[in-house]
Amino acid sequence: MTFDAIVVGGSFAGLSAALILARARRDVLVIDSGLPRNRFAAHSHGVLGQDGIAGAELLRNAKVQLLDYPTVRWISDTVTTAQATVDGFVVATAGNETWATRKLLLATGIRDDLPDLPGLAERWGHSAVHCPYCHGYEIGGGAIGLLGGHEKSVTMAALLADWGQITLFAHGMALTAEELATLQRRGVSIEHEAVVGLEGEAPALSAALLADGRRVELRALFVTARQQMATPLVQQLGCALEDSPVGVLVQVDAGKQTSVPGIYAAGDATLVGNISLASAEGVRAGVSLHHALVAEDSAA
Template sequence: MRTKSFEVIIIGGSYAGLSAAMTLGRSLRNVLIIDNGQPCNRQTPHSHNFITQDGVPPTEIAAKAKEQVLKYTTVDFITDLAVSAEKTKKGFSITTQSGDVVTAEKLIIATGVKDIIPKIDGFEECWGISMIHCPYCHGYEVRNKKTGIMANGERAFHLASLVNNLTDNLTILTTGKADFTSEQLAKLESHQIAIIETKISAIEHQNGHLQKVILSNEKNVAFNAIYAGFPFVQHTDIPVSLGCELTEHGHIKVNEFQQTTIESIYACGDNSTMMRSVATAVANGNLAGAMVNADLTKKHF
């Protein structure tokens, strides 16, 4: 690291953070990216629904992106964890886990989210491989397969409506009493979508590839893939500690320009949108970078 004072600090160096950094680097902005190398999709074997990168492993996309971004000589990258932040007269001060203290005028939060994964034996090993979150990201690859939806109520019904177009063999696993309206139940029945209310005890798999769901009544049901939707938390409390508001769903609240509710702080990627995909992260990271550059231009020109 050449210096400890920058125009922009980007916390999170995955797809959104790197995209923002490229935009800023191309405008010769002095940028520091802080990233701890733990993206949420690190187990996912292939990325999809991203034009020109369809089927490429996410790790390859990120590695190539990092290589390209760091060709811009005003961009620095450190492998570290940002642990705290303070507002200063000139911007922000960030302290890392290794003890570095760095400052910048502008801050971009691109830290993603952390899923609250259920404590079911085998689930974590399958997450991102055969236990999946998004039909747009993974649905085509498991089309016409025996598919489950591990959710309840409105979330399960919404997923079922999307996944129904991809397979005729669909079951909802509510892991407790089903919570559907009479109209929803009628719709599910009309599409021959089964509902299992019994709780799940374990997931049988081979190297993350789902084979069976073991129920609490000791019965088992074979599946090739299961969509699962769970609560999440922000990966870092830095935005909230600086006063940034969250939405009712727990995302960082941003406007159409990726600006948070606090001046000079922007957010991009999974932490600020319901659309969780590499393509979306790259897009709003690009926008965040452009808006921060515009902000700096307005301030100094």
């Protein structure tokens, strides 16, 4: 059997795209490895009508609803290779299965490459976080740190001041007079000594330990992690990538098609970082992919 579309990745973007295609009565296969980016967070926030519900629960409910459509098939596996064919694409999985499809939608997300800071990994998604709109309200109202050294650190520090008393750990950043004035106006403290560890009963955070032995009390630390593709499929298929302040991203057009005709991408790999936006981009990709199928069928 050749599917109309294979969706690689069963998180918010992938499920949204698959739902659109299922409602268009198209044959869809979703292949998911079960490792969504937000698996480290206990709850999801900022999702209209679903605020505070665990991301895993949202995905479970969405999967159940999606599988009510008779043209959808789901496989829990990892896609290891994908290649173009005369009629579309063929993907192979770690379970030694191969599947053919006319179109391919990559919703494989990204991997956060965390700084090598002792105590950070076990707090990631809890008291060490990256998105103020996802976590800021819950951890706000007290002493919050921002691990600097990123080109957007000053902008981020000024933004975070709406959530608490911010300390920017400069980590070697040379701040201009204008940047210093901006931070002062926003009430941001600046610490130039390097952070060498995090303290507290993980996953909670009580303080940042500095290189000179001092401790800065904190209830949370914001970290801008460098992003990489979660799988090598994008590069394997020859899809163009582009650099961004947060790392590499898949290059897509307005319809979410990559530089390779017939391959679409949506979700964090195209710079989203939010459940609602990922879902919306999945819808956009699903609609665009369906239009491409209809165009092909009309020309046949």
